[in-house]
Amino acid sequence: MVTVIEEPVEVSAVFRRRRMMPVSFAWRGRRYRIRRIAGAYQRRRGQYLEIWFSVLAEGGEEVYELRFSTERMAWWLARIHAAG
Amino acid sequence: MVPSTSGGSADGGCRMGDFGMRGLMRARDLPPVPDGCGEGSAGEGERLRYVLHLDMDAYFAAVEQRDHPVYQGTPLVVCHTSSDFCTHGVVATASYEARPYGIKAGMPVWEARARCPRVRMVHADIPRYLYNTRLLVRLCEGYSPACEVFSVDELFLDLTPRLDSGGWEAALGMAREIKARVREELGLSCSVGLGPNKLVAKMASEFEKPDGLTLIRPEQLPEILAPLPVERLVGVGPRLTRRLRGMGIESIGDLAAFPPRVLERRFGVVGRLLHLASRGIDHSPVTVAGTEELLKSFGHSLSLRGGSDDLEELSNTLLGLAEAVTRRMRRQGYLGRTVCLRLRIGYGWGYARSLTLEEHTYSPRAVFQAARSLLEQEAASGKWTEKVTTVGLSVTQLRRIREGRQLSLPEWEDPREERLLESLDRLRDKYGEEVITRASLLGTFSVSGMNLAS
Numbered sequence: 001m002v003t004v005i006e007e008p009v010e011v012s013a014v015f016r017r018r019r020m021m022p023v024s025f026a027w028r029g030r031r032y033r034i035r036r037i038a039g040a041y042q043r044r045r046g047q048y049l050e051i052w053f054s055v056l057a058e059g060g061e062e063v064y065e066l067r068f069s070t071e072r073m074a075w076w077l078a079r080i081h082a083a084g
Numbered sequence: 085m086v087p088s089t090s091g092g093s094a095d096g097g098c099r100m101g102d103f104g105m106r107g108l109m110r111a112r113d114l115p116p117v118p119d120g121c122g123e124g125s126a127g128e129g130e131r132l133r134y135v136l137h138l139d140m141d142a143y144f145a146a147v148e149q150r151d152h153p154v155y156q157g158t159p160l161v162v163c164h165t166s167s168d169f170c171t172h173g174v175v176a177t178a179s180y181e182a183r184p185y186g187i188k189a190g191m192p193v194w195e196a197r198a199r200c201p202r203v204r205m206v207h208a209d210i211p212r213y214l215y216n217t218r219l220l221v222r223l224c225e226g227y228s229p230a231c232e233v234f235s236v237d238e239l240f241l242d243l244t245p246r247l248d249s250g251g252w253e254a255a256l257g258m259a260r261e262i263k264a265r266v267r268e269e270l271g272l273s274c275s276v277g278l279g280p281n282k283l284v285a286k287m288a289s290e291f292e293k294p295d296g297l298t299l300i301r302p303e304q305l306p307e308i309l310a311p312l313p314v315e316r317l318v319g320v321g322p323r324l325t326r327r328l329r330g331m332g333i334e335s336i337g338d339l340a341a342f343p344p345r346v347l348e349r350r351f352g353v354v355g356r357l358l359h360l361a362s363r364g365i366d367h368s369p370v371t372v373a374g375t376e377e378l379l380k381s382f383g384h385s386l387s388l389r390g391g392s393d394d395l396e397e398l399s400n401t402l403l404g405l406a407e408a409v410t411r412r413m414r415r416q417g418y419l420g421r422t423v424c425l426r427l428r429i430g431y432g433w434g435y436a437r438s439l440t441l442e443e444h445t446y447s448p449r450a451v452f453q454a455a456r457s458l459l460e461q462e463a464a465s466g467k468w469t470e471k472v473t474t475v476g477l478s479v480t481q482l483r484r485i486r487e488g489r490q491l492s493l494p495e496w497e498d499p500r501e502e503r504l505l506e507s508l509d510r511l512r513d514k515y516g517e518e519v520i521t522r523a524s525l526l527g528t529f530s531v532s533g534m535n536l537a538s
Contacts, residue, residue, distance in 0.1 A: 002206060039151025041215035046519035052212070054151040063152040081152040081206075 003080045011066060011075040022053055022066055027077055032057035032064070045071065052078070132302070134243040134255045135370060137277040137285035138224065138262065141294035143237035144213055145179035148206055150271045155179075159203040161187060161196050164387060172473075173387040176208045180294060213237075216270060223265055227258060230370045240282050242370035252278070252301060259297055283366035286318050305364035310337030317361055324354075336362050379418065382409050383478025385426065391471030395463050398472060399456055404525045405477040406452035411517075413479065414509055417486060419444035420479030423454035427462065430470030437462060444483055449501065451479060 011025040024033045039054040048071035054063050063081040068074075140146065144162040149155045159182035164173050175196050178187040185200040196203055217236050225231045230242035247254050259276045266274050277288025278299040287309075288298040300308055315325040317336055331350070333339050339347075339362035347355035360366070384405045392398055402425075413420060421444045428434035439454045455477050462468070511519055 001204075038153055039147075039212075041212050043211035043215065044516035044518075047515040056153065061154055063154055081154050083154045 001082050001084055003082070005077045005080060007077050009066070009075050009077045011068070013068075020051065020068070022055060022075075025064070025066060025075070025077070034058075038063060045069070054081075132244075133280055134247050134252070135279055135282055135285040136241040136243055136255070136259055136262075137234075137279075137282065137289045138220075138239050138241070138266075139275045139277075139286075139289045139293075140220070140237040141273045141275055142177055142179050143272075144177035144208060145182075146272050147213055147216055148209075149179060151212070152206075155204055155206070157181065159185065159187070159200050161193070161203050161205050162208050163193050163205055164208050172390060216272070219270060220266065223269060224262065227262060230372060232370045232372060240285065240370045252299060256297070256299055259299075263295075263297060279364075281364070281366035282368055282370065283318055283361055284364050287316065290316075300364075302364075306337075306340075309362065309364055310335060310340065312336045314339055317358075319361070320358075379416070379482055381424075381478050381480040381482065382413050382416075382418065382420065383424070383476060384408050385474055385476030387474050388472065391430070391473040393463075393468055393471045395460070398459055398463075398475060400524055401475045402455045402459060402477060403448075403452050403522070405475065406448045406455060407522065407525070409477055409479055410446050410448040410451055411509070411512070413446045413482075414485075414505065415513075417484055418482045419446050419485055420451075420483075421445070421481040422479065423451050423458070424476075424478045424480060425455050425458040425462070426474070426476030426478070427472050428474035428476075429468055429472060434474065436476075438480075440481065444481075446485070447501065447505070451477070 007027065009025045009027045011022045013020050013022045015021075021037060022034055024031055026032070034055045035058045036056045037053055038056060040052060042049060042051045044050070048069055050070075051068045053066045053068075055066060056063060061083060065078040065081070067076045067078045069076070145160050148162060149160060158179075160179040161175050161182055162177045164176045173193050175187060175189055175191045175193060177189055178191075178196070182196070182200060182203055185196075185203070187196045187199055187203065193205065197205075213236055217233070221231060221233055221239065224239060224241055228241045228243050228246050230245065232240040234240055243255050243258060246258070250257075255278050259278055263274060263276055266272055273295040275289045275293045275296040276298070277285045277290070278297075279285040279288050280300075280302045284300050284305065288300045289296070291298040312335060314320055314328050314333055314336055315322070317339070320328070327350075328339065331342070333342060339358060342359070342362075344356065344359040347359050349355070351358060386401055386405060388397075388401065422438050422440045424436055424438040426434060426436045437458045439458055441450060441454060445451065508520060
C-alpha cells in the first residue's frame with residue numbers, strides 16, 4: 001500500500017564518498033534512524049535538482065521516500081510504502 | 085543442436101507488434117532476392133560480427149522491488165495510469181511473481197486485478213527508470229562505443245571492435261562480466277543474447293529469461309531457428325502469424341523453405357524481410373544515438389481516468405500530446421506532414437483517423453488543430469457507444485529539418501510563434517521539460533508524473 005504524505009521533514013545527512021546520505025529524519029514528533037538506503041535517484045525539476053531516497057527505518061519494514069530539493073534546500077517525506 | 089545458455093527458466097517469445105522490426109533490418113539494407121531457394125546463412129561472405137543484446141528483466145517492476153523491498157516476492161504491477169488508486173490505465177510491467185496469473189504488459193489494470201486480487205499496484209515512476217537506464221548505458225558504453233539504446237530497457241552492443249581475437253568465447257566472457265556488473269552496481273538482473281547480428285542477438289536473449297545468457301553461433305542458426313514457431317521471429321505479431329499460418333507456414337523452418345518470390349508477391353518488402361529473417365540474416369548496423377536513419381513517426385498516447393466523451397477534455401488531452409510529440413520532433417530535427425488520431429472506445433475497440441497537412445511542420449498549434457478537427461468529426465459521427473478511454477496522437481511522413489522547411493503565409497506575416505518555440509525549446513533544453521508548460525495542461529499532465537516529452 002502506498003500512502004502519499006508530502007510533508008516537510010527534518011533530515012540529518014552525511015556526505016560520504018562524494019554522496020549525500022540521509023541517516024535519520026524527524027516526522028510528526030518522532031525521530032526515525034535510517035538502517036538502510038534501498039534506492040536513490042535524481043531528477044531535474046526545471047533549474048532545480050531533486051534527489052530521492054527510498055529508506056528503511058530501524059524497527060520497521062515500511063519504505064519511506066524522502067525527497068531533497070535544491071529549490072528550497074529542504075527535505076520532504078513524499079510517500080510511505082507498507083506491506084498489506 | 086541447442087543454443088549455449090545459462091540462467092533460469094525459459095519465457096515467452098517476441099513482444100514486437102507488426103513486422104516493423106523497429107530499428108532492425110530495413111528495406112534499404114536488403115539485397116535483391118535471387119531466383120530459386122534464396123540466400124544462404126547469415127554472414128555468408130561477410131565479416132563476422134559479434135552483437136550483444138541486453139534486455140532488463142521485468143525492468144520497471146524490478147526497479148520498484150529493489151527500491152521498495154516491501155514489494156519483493158509479491159505479485160507487483162507497475163501501471164501507466166492517472167488514477168491515484170491505479171483503477172484505470174494499463175499494465176506497464178508485471179513482476180515475475182505476477183506473470184503466473186497471466187498478467188502482462190498492455191493488459192487493462194482492472195483485468196490484472198481480476199486475475200490476481202492480491203496484486204500490488206504502483207504508479208510508473210518514469211524519471212526513476214530513466215535514471216537507471218542512463219547508469220546502464222554508461223556501464224555498457226565502457227565495453228563498446230557502438231551502443232544502441234533500443235528502448236528504456238533494451239540495448240545492443242557491437243563487440244566486434246573490442247574482440248580482436250578470442251571470438252565467441254571472448255564475447256561470452258564479456259557478456260558474463262556485463263551481467264555481473266549490472267547485478268552488482270544496479271542491483272538488477274538482465275537477459276543477454278549473443279549472435280552474429282541484431283536479429284539473432286535479440287532472439288537469443290529471449291531464449292532464457294530471466295537472468296539468462298544465450299549464444300547462437302552462425303553455424304547453429306538453421307538448426308536452432310527452423311523448429312521454432314513462426315511467431316518467435318522478431319517482429320512477427322499476431323496478425324502476421326495468422327496470415328502465415330493461413331499459407332501453411334507454422335515454423336521458422338517452413339518460412340525459410342517458402343519460395344522468396346511468393347513471399348515478396350504476398351507481402352512486398354516485408355516478404356523479403358521475412359525470408360531473410362527466417363534464415364537469421366540481418367544487415368542492420370548497431371546505431372549510436374545521433375547517427376540514426378530517418379525515423380518513421382513520432383507519437384504519444386494517454387489513458388483517461390474513467391474515460392471521457394467531453395470534447396473539451398479530450399481536446400485538452402490532444403493539446404498536451406501535440407506539445408509533447410512536436411517537442412520531440414524539434415529536438416530530434418524532424419518535420420512531419422500527416423497527423424494521426426487514435427481513439428480507444430471503452431475497453432474494447434479502437435480506431436485511427438489521419439489528416440495530411442499542406443506543409444511539413446513541427447508546430448504544436450498546427451498539429452493540434454489538425455487533430456482537433458479529426459476529433460470533432462469523430463465526436464459528431466455517433467460512433468462512440470462508450471467513453472473514449474485512450475487518446476493517441478502521432479505524426480508521420482517525416483523529413484529532416486535540415487532538408488529545408490517552407491514557411492506558410494501566416495508564418496511569413498507573423499514569425500512570433502517560431503520565435504516563441506525557439507525560446508521554449510532553449511528553456512527546456514537548459515532547465516528540463518517541466519520548467520514551462522501551458523496553464524491548461526497543468527492538471528492533466530502533472531498527475532501521472534510522466535514526462536511525456538522525455
